[in-house]
Amino acid sequence: MFQADYFDATTSTKRAVTVVVQEGELRITGAEVDVRFPLASVNLQSRIGGVPPRIELADGGALVCHADYAAVADELGVVPAKTLAHKLESNLKFVFASLVGVIVAGWFAYTQGIPWLATTVAERLPVTIERDLGRASLAWLDSNVFSPSKLDAAQKEEIRKGFAELLAQTPLPREVRLEFRYGGWIDANALALPGQIVVLTDQLVGVMSNNDQVLAVLAHELGHVEHRHGLRNLLQSSMTGLLALVVWGDASAVASVAASIPTAMVHAGYSRQAEREADVYAFDLLKRTGRSPERFAEAILLLEARHTSKMDGERSAGSDYFSTHPDSTQRAKEARAAALAP
Ligand SMILES: [Zn+2]
Structure with missing residues (x-):
């Protein structure tokens, strides 16, 4: 015998009752209540830690017992189920x-999973889609940053010729495009957009003392093209935004990412790696086309000097070479080491 709250199937009001098990029946008695159910028709719900035992009745009613689970189970002749869920x-x-564990997994997914996913998607994304992204x-x-290049035709032609020589020594298709633009606020810069588009700004050409230095920069951009870094970056920043939406319900993150997708590559720059x-x-690539990595060392130091003077010591947000490269000196050193290596 035990006490319980009885909820009948129709009114769902709570009534204090006494429950007795006798002759294969469950008898429920209390003020204005006297009902019986065959024991076989009632169902003691599996135990949930801390919650009073609950018995479902055949007609849809229920009992919430004022006794512990073991006592109720004993009364009903049920073997108390030590479910795994309860133990846990x-x-x-x-x-x-x-x-x-959940927090660690979430953090891992956020910091490692997104770059991994972006890389995986970048490797599998059809070339046609990547081209559309690049064109867009x-x-x-x-329409927002660049204006038409003002370089003279002869200089463009000479740079194009060198670029074609570099390209010929890579496994990349001939369709890799070199675009000349006046760079606007991104100033002296070069970009590798998705879809195998390399953009070179007039200002960058202006900063260099010779075309071989320009070509050294373009060889670096071809590295980004071959590794599909532009696409990876683009995917990564969009995925981070999407995840922010899912996890924090932060719609503004997605809106801002969507709006800035084309500039993601410009602003975020690439990882050190x-x-x-x-x-x-x-x-x-420079060595294989008979050029010295020394030109790259010169180029990077010229760019560093340009951005330092122009930004008055403040780091430019829009520079592939500068914002992500506080280590220009180190990179120049590595270029010189490469020039000396056999
Ligand atoms: Zn770069």
């Missing part, structure tokens, strides 16, 4: 460990 629930340490990015930059990959690629 009653173990606070486990609950805490699970919570920590360039169109956006053209991506820059290193592009540098090493450039040193090798």
Whole structure:
């Protein structure tokens, strides 16, 4: 016998009752209540830590028992089920460990999963889609940042010729485009957009003392093209925004990412690792086309000097070479080492 709150199927009001089990029946009695159910028709719900035992009745009513689970189970002749869920629930340490696990997994997904996913998607994304993204990015930059190049035709032609020589020594297709633009606020810069588009600004050409230095920069950009860094960056920043939406419900993050997709590459720059990959690629490519990585060392120091003077010591947000490269001196050193290596 035990006490319980009885909820009948129709009114759902709570009534205090006494429950007795006799002759295969569950008898519920109390003020204005006297009902019986065959024991086989009632169902003691599996135990949930801390919650009073609950018995579902055949007609849709229920009993919430004022006795512990073991006592009720004993009364009903049910073997108390020590479910795994209950064992785990009653173990606070486990609950805490699970919570920590979830947080760690979430953090890992955020910091490692997104770059991994971006790389994986970048490697599998059809070339046609990447081209569309590249075209859209360039169109956006053209209407917001760039204006037509003012370089003279002969100089452009000479740079194009050198670029074609570099390209011929890579496994990249001939369709890799070199675009000349006046750079606006991104100033002396070069960009590798998705879809195998390399953009060179007039200001960058102006800062260099010779075309071989310009070509050293372009060799570095070809490294970004070959490694598809532009696409990876673009995907990564969009995914971070999407995840922010899912996790924090932060719609503004997505809106801002969507609006800035074309400039993501310009603003965010590449990771150190991506820059290193592009540098090493450039040193090798320059040597294979009979040029010295020394020109790259000169180019990077000229760019550093330009941005330092122009920004009055403040770092330019828009520079591939500058914002992500506080280590220009180190990179120049590595270029010189590469020039001396056999
Ligand atoms: Zn770069």
